[in-house]
Amino acid sequence: MxxxxxxxxxxxxxxxxxxxxxxxxxxxxxxxxxxxxxxxxxxxxxxxxxxxxxxxxxxxxxxxxxxxAAVLEAAAADLRAQTLVDPTLAPDVRMRAGLEAYLDFVKARGPAYVALMRGGIGSDPVIAGILDRVRGHFVDMIVKDLPPHARPRALRVLLRGWVGFVEVTSLAWLESPPGTITKAHLIDTASSMLVLLLGELTPAGASAAG
Amino acid sequence: MxxxxxxxxxxxxxxxxxxxxxxxxxxxxxxxxxxxxxxxxxxxxxxxxxxxxxxxxxxxxxxxxxxxAAVLEAAAADLRAQTLVDPTLAPDVRMRAGLEAYLDFVKARGPAYVALMRGGIGSDPVIAGILDRVRGHFVDMIVKDLPPHARPRALRVLLRGWVGFVEVTSLAWLESPPGTITKAHLIDTASSMLVLLLGELTPAGASAAG
DNA sequence: CGGGCAACTGACTTCCGTTCAATAGCCCAT
DNA sequence: ATGGGCTATTGAACGGAAGTCAGTTGCCCG
Missing domain, CATH: 1.10.10.60 (Homeodomain-like)
Incomplete structure (x- = not known):
């Protein structure tokens, strides 16, 4: 008035x-x-x-x-979009490309990405769900390229773990002094880990059967 | 009054x-x-x-x-205490024992542990520091058993990633329907991953020399 | 037993999330 | 162009929660 x-x-x-x-x-x-x-x-x-x-x-x-939640969802969508790779490429090439895109994204966004993706509000189911879906998305990307597996659920648990490996190394890399480890080395190691993880699973080697 | x-x-x-x-x-x-x-x-x-x-x-x-922060710190101390293993055991046995203790801890505490360790308040440096130190502690435990490494910082980044792998698979395991994957299988896989990761590092195989 | 240190209280202040009735920019029908 | 209506926008007000403080009282020690 x-x-x-x-x-x-x-x-x-x-x-x-x-x-x-x-x-x-x-x-x-x-x-x-x-x-x-x-x-x-x-x-x-x-x-x-x-x-x-x-x-x-x-x-x-x-x-x-x-x-x-909306902000976090947008950040997640952003991440997904930024890590899309040409689906016509060979699986291994595609994986390395995706990994590189992921690391570039983390580096470009820096601390903001870290802060957001660290979870914001712990233990809120909605928030946790958003973050879970991001990891699930990456697992989907990997599983899509794989032949059908005898234990798909167990496979997904372990692949989710691999995504965790990538996440944590990315953050550690980002926060480490320059020269600690190169992006190429990270990609190499993560790729190897994935190959080895899948190798651990396909043979009858997995002890815990029934 | x-x-x-x-x-x-x-x-x-x-x-x-x-x-x-x-x-x-x-x-x-x-x-x-x-x-x-x-x-x-x-x-x-x-x-x-x-x-x-x-x-x-x-x-x-x-x-x-x-x-x-004090509550989280207490939870972290609890976790550390609960995953202590007999230091006289052989390294590989000790690792499996530690892994089992970790999984038991996660299972016993259940959602409360998840909620706390997921970070509570994202992006708070103090909170993030507490969680980082938990991971660092586990990395220390592993490094202690290793021969001196040419690139200790790079090693630590990757080991931190392995800890992330264990964390994420634990949570996925906890939240997955029963029968998805056994504790023994998880321990087997995590152990293999660690061995393989260390194997990736020791030889001259690591491409990105400097 | 009494004096004082420190645990303890509760009322107060301030700030923040949330609500809502009122206002005004913009589009459209005329 | 113009006025009417839809809705984006405002600002004030409310409830509740974080943080403060002057005062109170349980307990130990002389």
Missing amino acids: ARAAAGEKKTTRTRQSLDTRRAQLIAQGMAFFGTRPYDTVSIDDIAEAAGISKGLLYHYFPTKRDYY | ARAAAGEKKTTRTRQSLDTRRAQLIAQGMAFFGTRPYDTVSIDDIAEAAGISKGLLYHYFPTKRDYY
Whole structure:
């Protein structure tokens, strides 16, 4: 109601399309949540940085947690998109290409990626689900190239472990001083590990049968 | 001030030693943070469950985050203690024993362990540091048994990855329907992976020399 | 037994997530 | 072009939770 000293930037109210605004807010969220822990980022911070009122954020996301989940989901989609490789390539070449794309992605996004993918809010089922699906996606990519397996579920557990191996080495690589280990070495080792892991599984060597 | 209707349970105030109370609060925190996400647990909840006033909790921990960190640290110490193995055993036997102890621990603690170790508050350096140190501890255990390596830092990055492999497979195992994969199979595979990983490193095979 | 140290309390402040009635930019029918 | 309506947008208000502090009381030690 204080209409007195208007005329300065009262009419700055710019109406945006739903998708545009949503995209802006998600980008804003990536910047914040990639830098600071969830509970230290306030809705006011985000609203101010985005140049909108706090209320508007709730027009797009029902809750702070939902907002965070949306941001994380976007980051996950980004990762998936960035690690797509030409499906016509031979499986082993494709795997190395995917691995390289993954490492490039991690390096390019740096700490923000680390922060987001480390999980944000532990033990929230929705959040954990998003991260699980990212790992599941990579497992799918690998399984797609494999001949049918006698124990698909066991296979998936172990492949998920391999994805964990890649994740953790990536983070360690990112945080290690330069010269500690090369990207090529990482790709070589991860590839070998996958080959060896699959080799462990296909023969009758797997002891735990029945 | 309002001393009027006293006499009921006003004198319930029991004075505890610092260590006792602290231990109680940490146990209480494990129960809460193992079940619910960080930001849905209020100090009031914990205080009420512990039968103390909110103010007292701040007498022991300067901040909710510090409290959380202390709880996580305790959980980590617990894990370390539970996975100690007889150092006189042969290295390979010791490794399998450690692996088994780890899996037993995960199984026994179940979801609470998962929730805590998944990180609670993403991107908080203190929290991340605690989890990093747990992984580092396991890497230390492995490295201790190894002959000196030409590239110790690269070795540690990859061993850290192996620990990640074990972590992720453990969680996948825990959450998978029974019969998916046996503990013995997991131990076999993880052991093989470690042997193979070390085999990849020792020979001149590592392409990326420097 | 009484004095004092430290555990303990509870009320208070501040800040943050969430709600909602009111407002105003933009598109469309006329 | 214009005015009406749909909805993006606002800002103020509410409840609740983190953190503070001056005061209180259990307990040990002389």
